[in-house]
Structures are given as C-alpha cells and as structure tokens.
Amino acid sequence: MTNKSDWPAAPGTLAHRMVQGASFVLVGVLCLLSLSAGLLPGLLAVCVSFLLTRALTRVPLAARHAGSSGLPPWLAATLVIVAPLAGLVALMLNAKGYSLLAVQQYQELLNHLANTILEMRERLPPEIVRHLPEGVAGVQELVATHLRAQASHLATVGRTWLHGLLLAYVGLIVGALLATRRPPAQRRPLSAAIATRAAHFIDAFRQIVAAQFWIATFNAVLTALFVLALLPAFGVAMPYDYALVGMTFVFGLVPIVGNLVVNVVMTLVGVSVSVFVGVGCLAFLIGIHKAEYFINARVVGARTSTGVWELLAVMFAAETLFGVPGLVAAPLYYAYAKKELAAAGLV
Structure with missing residues (x-):
C-alpha cells in the first residue's frame, strides 16, 4: 500500500502516473466543454484577467517573492474587475450622443446608397433595373424587409453576444481572484x-x-x-x-x-x-x-x-x-x- 507522503516524491510510480493522467483528463474536459458549451469567452477572460492582475502586481508566474513591487494584490484585482464596468458606465452616459451620431451617419449612408442606385438605373439594362429599389424610400423598404426576415436570427445573435459578454466578465472576476490567491x-x-x-x-x-x-x-x-x-x-x-x-x-x-x-x-x-x-x-x-x-x-x-x-x-x-x-x-x-x-x- 502506498503511503500518502510518498506520492509527490515518486514520479515513476503507478500512483503518480494516475494523478498526472487525472489532471490531463480534467484539463481536456475543460477545453472541450469551453468549445461545445460556449464557455470559450469565459476561459479566455480568465487568462487575460490573471495575466493583467499579475502584471499590475509584477508577480512572476512561478512564485510570489518578498521583493516584488507594484500594486497591492487586492487593488490590482479591483482595478481589473471594476475597469470594464467603469467603461460601460461611461459608454451609457454618452449613449444619447452616440445614438444621434449613428442615426445621422445612417441617413447619410442611406442617401449615398440611394443616389448610387439611381445612377446605376440609368446605365443598366431594363431587366436588371426593375429589380432595383427606387430612391431613398425604396432602399429603406429593402432594408426593413431584410431586417424583418432576419429578426429571429438577429435576436439569437444578440442573446449569444450578451451571454458571451456575461461569461467574459465572470471570467475576469475569476481570473483576478485566482491571481491574488495565496498558494498553500x-x-x-x-x-x-x-x-x-x-x-x-x-x-x-x-x-x-x-x-x-x-x-x-x-x-x-x-x-x-x-x-x-x-x-x-x-x-x-x-x-x-x-x-x-x-x-x-x-x-x-x-x-x-x-x-x-x-x-x-x-x-x-x-x-x-x-x-x-x-x-x-x-x-x-x-x-x-x-x-x-x-x-x-x-x-x-x-x-x-x-x-x-x-x-x-x-x-x-x-x-x-x-x-x-x-x-x-x-x-x-x-x-x-x-x-x-x-x-x-x-x-
């Protein structure tokens, strides 16, 4: 029977190989789940947050040493966790201005597309012209029809992006906490x-x-x-x-x-x-x-x-x-x- 204290010191034993094999299986399952279950944004965010937090504290990956300089671990983790929220708040405060700018840009783009189509109607054969929209109103109707046809798909894409963002933020929290955790x-x-x-x-x-x-x-x-x-x-x-x-x-x-x-x-x-x-x-x-x-x-x-x-x-x-x-x-x-x-x- 193998003594518990002999496990770490016996790299060639069956017990050691079993432990190493179990760790590889766990990592492999995590990698496959991140792809099949849509957890990849969270996994990547954990890595990013871990490296950022360690960089802010200037702690090497191998071990923490007494002479390391930089921010205190709790402050580094707080900055990594709070920074995305602060950016989101700043974006929301300016959302009205961005919305007005987006509407203006959309209108300019729409007018330009309409003018381009009107020029093309004068040069293309009649068989093709009858399939093109007429003016700005025709372009708007074409865009609206396409959006209505893709409404369910766009809703699914929106939910997928929101789910990915939430996973990424949870990953940021997990990575920051792991980076500041004191190893046993x-x-x-x-x-x-x-x-x-x-x-x-x-x-x-x-x-x-x-x-x-x-x-x-x-x-x-x-x-x-x-x-x-x-x-x-x-x-x-x-x-x-x-x-x-x-x-x-x-x-x-x-x-x-x-x-x-x-x-x-x-x-x-x-x-x-x-x-x-x-x-x-x-x-x-x-x-x-x-x-x-x-x-x-x-x-x-x-x-x-x-x-x-x-x-x-x-x-x-x-x-x-x-x-x-x-x-x-x-x-x-x-x-x-x-x-x-x-x-x-x-x-």
Whole structure:
C-alpha cells in the first residue's frame, strides 16, 4: 500500500502516473466543454484577467517573492474587475450622443446608397433595373424587409453576444481572484498536478497573445497602405481613414472575431463612398482574412516551436468541427499541448 507522503516524491510510480493522467483528463474536459458549451469567452477572460492582475502586481508566474513591487494584490484585482464596468458606465452616459451620431451617419449612408442606385438605373439594362429599389424610400423598404426576415436570427445573435459578454466578465472576476490567491504551503498530489497544467496553459496563452500583437500590427500596416496609399492613388478619399487603421489594430488583437468586426465596418464605410469602393474593400479584407491563416500559423509557430503546416491543419480541423470558436481556440490549445509534450520530454 502506498503511503500518502510518498506520492509527490515518486514520479515513476503507478500512483503518480494516475494523478498526472487525472489532471490531463480534467484539463481536456475543460477545453472541450469551453468549445461545445460556449464557455470559450469565459476561459479566455480568465487568462487575460490573471495575466493583467499579475502584471499590475509584477508577480512572476512561478512564485510570489518578498521583493516584488507594484500594486497591492487586492487593488490590482479591483482595478481589473471594476475597469470594464467603469467603461460601460461611461459608454451609457454618452449613449444619447452616440445614438444621434449613428442615426445621422445612417441617413447619410442611406442617401449615398440611394443616389448610387439611381445612377446605376440609368446605365443598366431594363431587366436588371426593375429589380432595383427606387430612391431613398425604396432602399429603406429593402432594408426593413431584410431586417424583418432576419429578426429571429438577429435576436439569437444578440442573446449569444450578451451571454458571451456575461461569461467574459465572470471570467475576469475569476481570473483576478485566482491571481491574488495565496498558494498553500503544500499542495496535495492532484492539486499540484492541476496547478502545473494551469501554469503551462497560462504560459501558452501568453505566447499566443504576444503573437496576436504582431498579427494585429501586420493587419494595421496593410490597412494603412490600402486606405492611405492605394485608394488615394486612384483618386478615392476614404472617410475616417486614420480611425479605420487604429480600429484595425485594436480589434485585431482579438483573434478572428475582431477581424470580422473590422470587415463589416470597413465595407460599410467603403460603400458610403461608392459601391465599387465597398466591393474593393470587401475583396481586400477577404484577402487579408485568407492570408491570416498563414500569417497566424507562421507567427504563432515561431513562438511556440510549431510548424506552419501543423497549425494550419489544426486550425482548419477546429473550424470544421467547432466553427469560429474552434478557429479562435485552435492555436492556444495546440500550443498548450506542445508545451505539455515538451515538458514530458516527448517532443
């Protein structure tokens, strides 16, 4: 019979292998649940909050030491938890102004679309013209009809986003509390194994975030060249050009989803100039989106010692099985798996 005190000191025993296996099973179940049950925003938020809180307290991931400087842990956790609420309050205080601006921009965009369609009606064949709306009223009716047809889908999307935001905020709270939790003097075997798995996962997440920074920079540089150099060379002045470049970088820090948001906004701004500019923006963004598979794989692979073909295969497979969440999680999960294999001396 194995003595309890012998467990941590016997890495080659059956008991030790069972404990390690149990910790890997628990982590694997958590990763699969985050994808299948829609918990990925919460899991990513836990990692972000943990790293932010530790950065504010300047505490290394391995252990807390007496000479560490920075904010007190309770203050760092409070800032991480309260900052999103403060931002939401500030946004709500200015909601009226933003709403009026949005209505004004919508009306300007609508008028521009209507004028563009009226010009197209004069040049296109009659067979196509009869399918186009007439003037502003026709465009408004077309938009309203589409929104009515998509009402149930939009409601579902809204609930999904709200659920994701709530999960993310709960994850922020959990991550901040974990970062400030004082570790016990001595851990039990399973607890120590899970702590090791968590440290490897956080380290893999940190590497992915650093890689995503360079990917966001790459996207912002390409967008700047397109908006500030290529389009003006053809006599096209893109409104909100510098704001679009800045938004591309900020939203580009969020894998995949951030790029989708930028794609929608930039295409709408392009359409506000002309239909052809909107189509050009959409084609440019589709090209970036497809190229990002390879850029993401190369940058992340360089930081995680992973081949480009490995990450591409994992990303395509994860997107096929789990959709966008799988595509977002694939680099992180694979980097974590490689880190565990490397720690075990298997790769």
